[in-house]
Amino acid sequence: MGATLQSFISIFNTNHEVDGEIVQLKNITIPLIQRDYAQGRQDSEVQRVRKRFLDSLHRAIVEKPITLDFIYGDVDGNGVMTPLDGQQRLTTLFLLHWYAAKREGIVTNEYSFLKKFSYETRYSARDFCGYLVDFTPSFEQKPSEEIINQSWFPLDWKKDPTISAMLVMSDAISEVFGGVQNIWERLNDNAISFYFLPVKDMGLTDELYIKMNSRGKPLTPFEHFKAEFEHNLKIIDKDVAKRIIKKIDLDWTDMLWRYRGDDNIIDDEFLRYYKFVCDVICYENGDSPQGKSSDEFDLMKQYFSKSNENAMKNIETFEKYFDCWCNLDEVESPESFFVSFLSHVHENDKIRIENRYAIDIMEDCLRNYGIFSGKNRQFPLNRIVLLYAMICYLLNRDKIDKHDFTRRIRIINNLIQNSEDEISDSELRSSGNRMPAILKQVDYIIMSGVIDDSIDKNFNINQLAEEKEKQKWLIYNQDKETLLFELEDHFLLEGQIGIVGLENFDYFQRFKSLFECDWDLIDCALMSIGNYSQREQNNWRYQLGSKRNLNAWRNLFHKSSNAGFSDTKRILADLLSRADVFTNDVLEKVIHDFISDCEKNNIFEWRYYYVKYDIFRPGSYGKYYWRDFTSNPYVMSVMKTNSQISQNSYNPFLKVADEKNLSKEDWGERIIFKDNYIVCTNSAFEIRKQITDEEISRIVINQNASGIDVEDRIIKLKKYLQSFA
Structure with missing residues (x-):
């Protein structure tokens, strides 16, 4: 019982x-x-x-x-x-x-x-x-x-x-x-x-x-676990039980000893890795641990008792997953093993992982597996996938060349980094439980070096396609492998290089050079060439770059359900074509030429204001709100959050003209002016009574037949306001 x-x-x-x-x-x-x-x-x-x-x-x-x-x-x-x-x-x-x-x-x-x-x-x-x-x-x-x-x-x-x-x-x-x-x-x-x-x-x-315990102290939970585990194993196979308990007491304890905690024992560390192995078994069986007990005794009963017809197979998996760390070379430790393949910066023959993650994934697992901070796992699913991939290699080290593995683990790392929405083990999420298929794909890539198209719903479909294209491209461009991998490891791309494109090999190094410049100048230079924004699925929120927020650029450079990726790519390519090496001076010239042309020709589309007035670019999330961009491009709001209009949002045309009297209570869409207020429309500024909302006057903006301003509307509004000063 x-x-x-x-x-x-x-x-x-x-x-x-x-x-x-x-x-x-x-x-x-x-x-x-x-x-x-x-x-x-x-x-x-x-x-x-x-x-x-x-x-x-x-x-x-x-x-x-x-x-x-x-x-x-x-x-x-x-x-x-x-x-x-x-x-x-x-x-x-x-x-x-x-x-x-x-x-x-x-x-x-x-x-x-x-x-x-x-x-x-x-x-x-x-x-x-x-x-x-x-x-x-x-x-x-x-x-x-x-x-x-x-x-x-x-x-x-x-x-x-x-x-x-x-x-x-x-x-x-x-x-x-x-x-x-x-x-x-x-x-x-x-x-x-x-x-x-x-x-x-x-x-x-x-x-x-x-x-x-010779002093008569109560048994520790781990001692209870080990005794019960031995009892279960003996029922299945006494020789196996004897062998595994001996390994727990000797080999595996020696291996884990370097990871012992402040209590100078490895009980918790052992049980966390044990739970990791149980979850892997669960995924490999096409199931999910979600909604199931994570108690070590319940897991023992579920996977390692005679009631499970696959108990012996599960025991073999459990044993292999511990043994593989004991079978490292004499001069090698788990930490040095990971250091030889992982880095926080770009290095040849290594994959780059985010700085927030420890290089020693094993230690991270032993410290944090199964622990939650609120609803967030301290050892998240993407780390499970990467650790699983490393173990797959360890278990088959005699069959896989080290150089081949470095290429294969790079493919897997690229897939992991670009499958945040897909890496899920919950049926409550739209992606469903993809972990069984993802681990199956990982195993196939590690063993064969290719992607299995027959595995349904695993990693992100766009990234799977890109990885296959890169494999084909490298067959004929082996001499360019190093530059491709360096581009993949750029912190804004994280493995997905489609925004630059394999067809634009000459731009690989230029991209790195460009983003060593001032990000606000990059934003303005891109906008000077064209509208590089992307419309999100809700049809009113748009993504642009940011002078400070790297996630704004990552959102733009990673293909998603957003509309406009091809335009972003085209405009970026145009900018990259303008110099071999980028400096702030190069970007400032692009911006200056654009503003000068607009003012010379009296053509002031919304991009002109965006580039000229820095209030349009606050450096937050790069998010903008248009009710109807096609018909009313001048009716917009700068968002100060990632997803919602808030009291800190504002109409940038109004804020440039009179920030002091911009009303936060009205979402920054009104200038309070005596007993009246001013709002921005596509072709005019309207002056309305505060009490009745009745329009009493308007400042008409002259526009051409295409609905583009032929005069600077901000200058015109400022002059109007100054006349009442």
């Missing part, structure tokens, strides 16, 4: 298999070898622990239910459960249930199960528990004061460390829960629960304690 979710109430009378018989759990007895109840001690550290624990229980009662850590215990043939770990929590729960029952006047038969909880440590502690259940305080004093004054309470009991600690805890519970109503009802609704795991077939309880 595996772990089951229980409450302090429900655990009594649960059924358990003991020596082939079904036995009801009737009593909980703290054994002689257990230490005294400690959560009621008075030292400062215990006080902090007690406060945190009671605060957690309080939140569970008044707000959101809580599930405590595992409680392990041995159930004998008489139905007596002896806790191996969890005595402290069980005793506190006993006292909380006693307090709730007595303070709320619960009928005796509802809390009579409390009589089934006792201590074997000393007769005094055992008797105290019994007397306590029968006693009902008035709660006019501290519970401890009333208890001590009872005739059944001998004074020497105050010297019993367990009893004195229970008295302290009863007072603390009364203080924390004194104003809380309906505690008993919430306890009955499982507001506080825990997982109970019976430990079977491991000998007598005292012998088990002494066997696992």
Whole structure:
């Protein structure tokens, strides 16, 4: 029987298999070898622990239910459960249930199960528990004061460390829960629960304690896991069990030892990598861990017990995934292995990964796998895919040439970096669970060096197509491989070079040179050549570059559902064609020539204003709002967020003319002018009454037959406003 979710109430009378018989759990007895109840001690550290624990229980009662850590215990043939770990929590729960029952006047038969909880440590502690259940305080004093004054309470009991600690805890519970109503009802609704795991077939309880820890300390969770794991493996194959447990104790511990934490043990690190392997097995079976338990015991039952027909295959995978790190060359460590293939900057024969990610993916996995920060994984899916790829190579190192692997891992890294939306294991996302297909594709690329077109819905379809094109191109352009890889590693491209294009090989180095210049000048130079914006799917939000935000450029340079990618590429190519090496002076000349031509010919399309007036380019997300770009290009808003119009948004024509009187309350689309306001339309500035919105005047902008300004509308508005100054 595996772990089951229980409450302090429900655990009594649960059924358990003991020596082939079904036995009801009737009593909980703290054994002689257990230490005294400690959560009621008075030292400062215990006080902090007690406060945190009671605060957690309080939140569970008044707000959101809580599930405590595992409680392990041995159930004998008489139905007596002896806790191996969890005595402290069980005793506190006993006292909380006693307090709730007595303070709320619960009928005796509802809390009579409390009589089934006792201590074997000393007769005094055992008797105290019994007397306590029968006693009902008035709660006019501290519970401890009333208890001590009872005739059944001998004074020497105050010297019993367990009893004195229970008295302290009863007072603390009364203080924390004194104003809380309906505690008993919430306890009955499982507001506080825990997982109970019976430990079977491991000998007598005292012998088990002494066997696992010569000082008689409780077993650690990892020791429980290892014992249960060995038990499961023995059922499947005793020789395999012996071999793997030996590796856990020796080879794998030695391998993981360099990664030990501050506690100087590798228990947590082992279990995190174990969970990674279990998730890989899950994906390889076409499934997803989403919505399933990540508890190591549940995973053991799911993948490594006799109930799974593929248990032996899963055990082999588990063993291989640990062994591969032990089979590195003598001079090689996991860290040096990753350093030989990964870098934070462009290097020959290495792939470039983002600075936010550690080079040693193994250490990252051991530290962070399965840990969440809010809804975000600290070891995200893209890292799982990359680690899986590296392990695929390690498992087949004798079959894959190192140079071939460097090319193959580059393809995979390019695919990972450009498949953010596709790398998903949740059916709730539009992409669905693609991890099984993605890992299958990774395996195929690592082993063969080519992309398998028969695998449905894996990485981003555009990037898959580009990688195949690059492979074909390199057959005839091997001498250009280094320059291609350098372009791929540019921090704005991250593996996708379609914005430059294989057909524009001469521009590979120029792109790097261009983006070493001032980004605001690049933005203006591109706009001087043409409208390089891209329209997003909502049809009103547009993406342009930014003087400070690299994601604005990445959005433009990575092909997506946005409309206008081909125009962006064409205009970028035009700019790249104008110099072999770019400087700010080169860009300033492009900009100057554009502005001069506009002013000379009296042609002031919206691009002119964008380039001339820096208020159009605040350096935020590069996002702009047009209600109807085709018909009304002059009616626009500069957005200060990535996705929404806000009070910080503004019409740039109005802001340039009179920033002081621009109204934030109206989304920056009005200049407040005496009792009136001014708005910008495509062919005029309208002056309207604030109260009635009635138009009282307009400043008409002269335009040609194409609807393009033939006079600078900003200068005209400024003159109008100055006339009232």
